[in-house]
Amino acid sequence: MKIGIANDLPLATQLLRRVALLHPGASIAWTARDGVEAVAMCTKETPDLILMDLVMPNMDGVEATRQIMAKTPCAILVVTTSIDINADRVFGAMGHGALDAVDSPVLGKKDLREAAAPLLGHIDRVAQIIASRNRRLVAKAPPRRPQEDTYNGRMVAIGASAGGPAALAQLLSGLPKEFRAAIVVVQHVDEKFVDGMAGWLNQISPLPVRVAKEGDRPVIGTVLLAGSGDHLEFKTADKLGYSSEPRNVAYRPSIDVFFESISRKWKGQATAVLLTGMGRDGAVGLRALRDRGIHTIAQDEKSSAVYGMPKAAAELDAAVDVLPLDQIAPKLRTIFKS
Numbered sequence: 554m555k556i557g558i559a560n561d562l563p564l565a566t567q568l569l570r571r572v573a574l575l576h577p578g579a580s581i582a583w584t585a586r587d588g589v590e591a592v593a594m595c596t597k598e599t600p601d602l603i604l605m606d607l608v609m610p611n612m613d614g615v616e617a618t619r620q621i622m623a624k625t626p627c628a629i630l631v632v633t634t635s636i637d638i639n640a641d642r643v644f645g646a647m648g649h650g651a652l653d654a655v656d657s658p659v660l661g662k663k664d665l666r667e668a669a670a671p672l673l674g675h676i677d678r679v680a681q682i683i684a685s686r687n688r689r690l691v692a693k694a695p696p697r698r699p700q701e702d703t704y705n706g707r708m709v710a711i712g713a714s715a716g717g718p719a720a721l722a723q724l725l726s727g728l729p730k731e732f733r734a735a736i737v738v739v740q741h742v743d744e745k746f747v748d749g750m751a752g753w754l755n756q757i758s759p760l761p762v763r764v765a766k767e768g769d770r771p772v773i774g775t776v777l778l779a780g781s782g783d784h785l786e787f788k789t790a791d792k793l794g795y796s797s798e799p800r801n802v803a804y805r806p807s808i809d810v811f812f813e814s815i816s817r818k819w820k821g822q823a824t825a826v827l828l829t830g831m832g833r834d835g836a837v838g839l840r841a842l843r844d845r846g847i848h849t850i851a852q853d854e855k856s857s858a859v860y861g862m863p864k865a866a867a868e869l870d871a872a873v874d875v876l877p878l879d880q881i882a883p884k885l886r887t888i889f890k891s
Contacts (some may be wrong), residue, residue: 555582557600559591559617560632561609567656569604569632572658572669572719573816576676588612588620595625597803602628602679602736604672605651607642622650622746626753628722632657635700644715644831647819650742650750652679652719653858678688682722682757690803706791706821707734708771709885712808712838714830716858720878721828725758725776727793727882732760734822734889735771737793739811741830747780754778769793779806781817786814791821804834808862812838816845824848826881829857836865842873848888850874850881 556573557803558581560566566584567629573579573791582600585591585688587609587752596601607614618836631654633639642865643654656803660668666673707885717740725736742750749766754776764780770791771777779785780793784806799810812825825842827835827853843849851863851872858880 554578554602554676555591555598556580556676557582557585557591557594557603559588559603559609559614562584562591562606562774565606566727568658569625570662571665573604573676575666575669575673575679578680579676584621586610588614588617591617591622592624595621600629602676604632607630607631607633607646607648613642615649618646618651619649619746620755622749623751625627625757625758626650626891628682628719628753630672630679631676646716647715647736649746650718652754653716672701678719678723682726688764691825703853706888707773708815708819708821708823708824709734709736709889710812710815710825710828710842711736711738711828712740712812712826712835712862713738713828714804714808714832714834714859714862716829717741718753719858720852722754722757723878724828725754725760726884728758728760728885730759730774732774732889733891734824734885735773735781736760736776737765737771737785737804737811738776738818739785739808741806741808741834741844744780744782747778750813751778751780764803766791767794777809781806783839784810786810786817790818803832804832808835809838812840816841818829824850824885826852826874827848827861827863828852828878830862831859832861833865835862836871839866840871841868843873848873850876850884852881853877 583594605614629651643753769792773776783795851866854860856877
């Protein structure tokens with residue numbers, strides 16, 4: 554796994570280099586002293602993972618993340634001196650597609666591996682996703698037959714927010730290319746960066762990922778990603794579209810609006826999944842789906858980067874199953890096995 558490091562402090566860069574090389578199979582692709590260099594280095598050699606500082610001269614980590622995800626998308630992990638102090642920047646970077654954030658390791662009485670355990674855990678999760686992707690490439694399976702006109706009334710609806718890109722990557726990488734349902738995702742992210750996120754997920758997912766267009770119909774074996782500042786919803790029983798209403802909601806696109814449109818319009822089999830995220834968006838909609846007899850799943854606290862939305866769903870008893878992230882794909886495979 555090739556790792557890039559963006560940090561303006563030489564001592565911090567050296568520490569991150571040492572930590573990264575503790576992971577088996579890791580190598581350092583490059584180091585950059587600011588966001589400008591990181592963007593330029595990505596153009597020359599896009600790594601598998603970037604350890605991105607937030608506060609840097611010339612261009613900070615938020616803007617660097619925005620440009621990289623728009624031009625050369627790859628996995629980005631924010632590594633900062635304090636997530637709490639830099640919360641605005643952290644969530645700005647995650648809004649542009651960064652997978653997650655972790656505090657920089659601090660050397661003290663602990664040895665390096667112990668001090669860096671949280672960071673190494675994040676690196677390991679990215680490595681698992683990459684390994685899963687590489688195994689599929691080595692297998693050289695026959696190309697998928699075009700599925701664009703295939704519709705079978707079976708769908709997985711997914712909502713995610715903070716920490717969602719990494720969770721989506723892990724979930725999708727656990728599904729087979731022959732998965733017998735459509736997938737539609739609403740992820741809280743600025744619409745300018747949805748194309749970059751779809752491109753990055755396409756490198757990981759065995760199923761093709763693309764941005765949903767007005768009038769799209771969910772199709773077997775394809776992942777549609779909400780791609781507008783408006784709300785993605787079902788306009789008819791089987792066709793998606795975008796709406797500016799309701800306007801008085803905190804998130805655009807709203808997971809609640811999407812889930813509630815499924816409850817009103819969808820006539821086929823569905824399973825709804827609510828992943829990691831801040832706030833409560835999606836909880837009420839998930840409850841509406843459960844009340845309609847649709848199978849609902851919420852991510853559990855331990856595996857959630859931010860236990861906000863799934864917690865709100867659990868409080869409403871909206872989820873039939875509360876599962877660790879690594880058990881959600883196997884559950885979906887079981888539900889849609891034939």
